[in-house]
Amino acid sequence: MRDEDFLAERFEAHRGRLLAVARRMLGPAGEAEDAVQEAWMRMSRSDTTHVDNLGGWLTTVVGRVCLDMLRARRSRAEQPLEPEAPVPATVPDPEQDVLLADSVGGALLVVLDTLTPAERLAFVLHDLFAVPYDEIGGVIDKSPAAVRQLASRARRRVRGAQAAEADPRRRRELVDAFLAAARQGDFEGLLDVLDPDVVVRTEAGVTAGALAVAKGACGYARHITGAVVPALVEGRTGIALLRVGRVERTLAFTFVHDRIAVIDITTDPATAARSDVTLL
Structure with a gap:
């Protein structure tokens, strides 16, 4: 050999x-x-x-x-x-x-x-x-x-x-607080609900760290033109972006130690439309 x-x-x-x-x-x-x-x-x-x-x-x-x-x-x-x-x-x-x-x-x-x-x-x-x-x-x-x-x-x-992960009510409170802070451009409010090492994942890649994620959330919220509502996304507490009544984008959250630790974002409208989404 x-x-x-x-x-x-x-x-x-x-x-x-x-x-x-x-x-x-x-x-x-x-x-x-x-x-x-x-x-x-x-x-x-x-x-x-x-x-x-x-x-x-x-x-x-x-x-x-x-x-x-x-x-x-x-x-x-x-x-x-x-x-x-x-x-x-x-x-x-x-x-x-x-x-x-x-x-x-x-x-x-x-x-x-x-x-x-x-x-x-x-x-x-x-x-x-x-x-x-x-x-x-x-x-x-x-x-x-x-x-x-x-x-x-x-x-x-x-x-x-x-x-x-055990308390659905607390998860909903964290998502509501995240959504409100993003809409108001409240950078400190976002840091209060984000884990310091929070990770955001999309089809395009990964963003890590509370400072980067909070900055991105504030910037994105300024450009939203549709309705943004709390939702269950594939069984996970999250957010759905609707345009003309159709789900166009979803955010699904994972929580660790009473903070948002992972946010999975589906940015492709066709994929988001096929997701199992229940508006809350």
């Missing part, structure tokens, strides 16, 4: 685990495949003949790749969303959604997006894949004690998500 064939065979033996790590780090997106491919490229350029635990070595490599990709996402997200910009249509991958939900629970999946890249890496690698703290520390250049704190902080945030 040629050396390159042997190398490829060794890598393929770990591909499933690497893809699982990447999907849990990056979410149900094609980026996970890119991360695994980059890990293969790095392995092919490295001398791994003296690596005793190739699976562990590759896991930390793909973790480092995912960390870089997450940081790039957050860097791009510093710019507020342009509400009227055209966005590409996306097709969700149900298989990836199922694989990801298997390890963290469907209700908590979106909470991972509220973690910082370092917190997410520490939580995913340690809690889901049993990578030791000292190995994770080598990826993010932190001590094992610091990694332990990151994982603990992430763990508390994930565990707190379910309790915050």
Whole structure:
């Protein structure tokens, strides 16, 4: 067997685990495949003949790749969303959604997006894949004690998500307060209801951080020409934008520790019209 064939065979033996790590780090997106491919490229350029635990070595490599990709996402997200910009249509991958939900629970999946890249890496690698703290520390250049704190902080945030979802009345109050503050251009009022690490997701990309999200919400509210009303969007407390009685855009909220932590926005009118929306 040629050396390159042997190398490829060794890598393929770990591909499933690497893809699982990447999907849990990056979410149900094609980026996970890119991360695994980059890990293969790095392995092919490295001398791994003296690596005793190739699976562990590759896991930390793909973790480092995912960390870089997450940081790039957050860097791009510093710019507020342009509400009227055209966005590409996306097709969700149900298989990836199922694989990801298997390890963290469907209700908590979106909470991972509220973690910082370092917190997410520490939580995913340690809690889901049993990578030791000292190995994770080598990826993010932190001590094992610091990694332990990151994982603990992430763990508390994930565990707190379910309790915050339990009170429909409080969720409606938060959405009403968000809507009122956005309409009035009340920047401080928006910060009061937004989690500091709130994430807004649309077909076009991600915006992260309360300051950027509040600024974007105030800017968008000034350009609304239709009716905006509270609604249940696919069973989640949210908001619907109506034009001529037709649902044209939806916002669905996820709540963590009595704050809005994730806002999923459907900007494509055709997709929004097909959504399960009940006006409140």
